[in-house]
Amino acid sequence: MGDLSEFSLPIQVFLRGYPWRRIDPVPWTPIVRPLAEIRLALVSSAGLVLGDQPPFDDRMRGGDPGFREIPADADARVLVDAHRSESFDHGPMREDPNVAFPIDRLRELRAVGRIGSVAPRHLSFMGSITAPGRLIRETAPEAARLLAGDRVDAALLVPV
Amino acid sequence: MCNQAVGLVAAELERQGIATVTIQLLRFVAERVRPPRALCVPFPHGRPLDAPGHPERQLAVIEAALALLEEREARPPLVVEWAPTVAPRRAPGMNGPGTR
Numbered sequence: 001m002g003d004l005s006e007f008s009l010p011i012q013v014f015l016r017g018y019p020w021r022r023i024d025p026v027p028w029t030p031i032v033r034p035l036a037e038i039r040l041a042l043v044s045s046a047g048l049v050l051g052d053q054p055p056f057d058d059r060m061r062g063g064d065p066g067f068r069e070i071p072a073d074a075d076a077r078v079l080v081d082a083h084r085s086e087s088f089d090h091g092p093m094r095e096d097p098n099v100a101f102p103i104d105r106l107r108e109l110r111a112v113g114r115i116g117s118v119a120p121r122h123l124s125f126m127g128s129i130t131a132p133g134r135l136i137r138e139t140a141p142e143a144a145r146l147l148a149g150d151r152v153d154a155a156l157l158v159p160v
Numbered sequence: 161m162c163n164q165a166v167g168l169v170a171a172e173l174e175r176q177g178i179a180t181v182t183i184q185l186l187r188f189v190a191e192r193v194r195p196p197r198a199l200c201v202p203f204p205h206g207r208p209l210d211a212p213g214h215p216e217r218q219l220a221v222i223e224a225a226l227a228l229l230e231e232r233e234a235r236p237p238l239v240v241e242w243a244p245t246v247a248p249r250r251a252p253g254m255n256g257p258g259t260r
Contacts, residue, residue: 006204006205023168027196029179029196031229042171090206093207095211099208125165134163135169140173157169157181157182157183158166160208
């Protein structure tokens with residue numbers, strides 16, 4: 001299990017004392033069809049953007065709650081790391097974005113029929129958000145509306 | 161923070177009718193934030209799907225996550241610890257499923 005020991009002591013202290021937002025009640029949407037028939041989207045907080053997209057705003061207090069749309073046919077190798085956190089090693093993600101944004105893996109699952117289809121776009125957040133009020137009130141609902149409009153059945157969410 | 165962010169987005173997706181499964185790198189965060197379906201993985205921040213350049217290992221984690229979507233009888237919040245699965249070994253000459 002990943003644990004706090006990977007972080008510096010000040011970050012450990014911060015994480016232990018942080019007022020985590022508790023989801024209550026916990027919503028639950030079951031999938032009603034076999035996986036081989038569902039449309040799957042990817043939602044990542046790895047802060048990856050395409051080269052022609054603006055990076056996330058590092059100056060925003062509490063963290064930039066926005067997201068970028070990544071077309072499903074995007075080449076993983078052109079994704080740019082725009083995550084502001086210095087508390088993890090960015091090397092693996094820069095070497096292979098699929099380790100945090102598995103866009104190639106989803107296409108492979110579709111190719112072998114494990115899932116029905118890949119959503120036309122995936123969503124990329126920058127997860128270093130200490131003040132998630134706007135995320136909860138504005139950008140997460142907007143993200144959900146986009147994916148619902150794409151008739152997405154299920155989403156895989158990946159932090160970094 | 162990343163663990164909380166994806167959990168909060170997952171909750172909103174579920175409210176709007178999209179099933180979710182969320183990878184989590186810190187179990188205590190998953191237990192506090194409570195995304196609907198959480199797969200806790202033993203990897204450090206920066207590589208939530210195991211090793212770069214190893215598609216098969218990345219797929220193994222994704223498969224375990226997808227399996228949570230198929231848990232029809234589960235009650236939220238569902239928190240599951242990931243463990244690599246070992247494919248059953250088949251003895252030479254056996255036709256049926258391996259037993260060892």
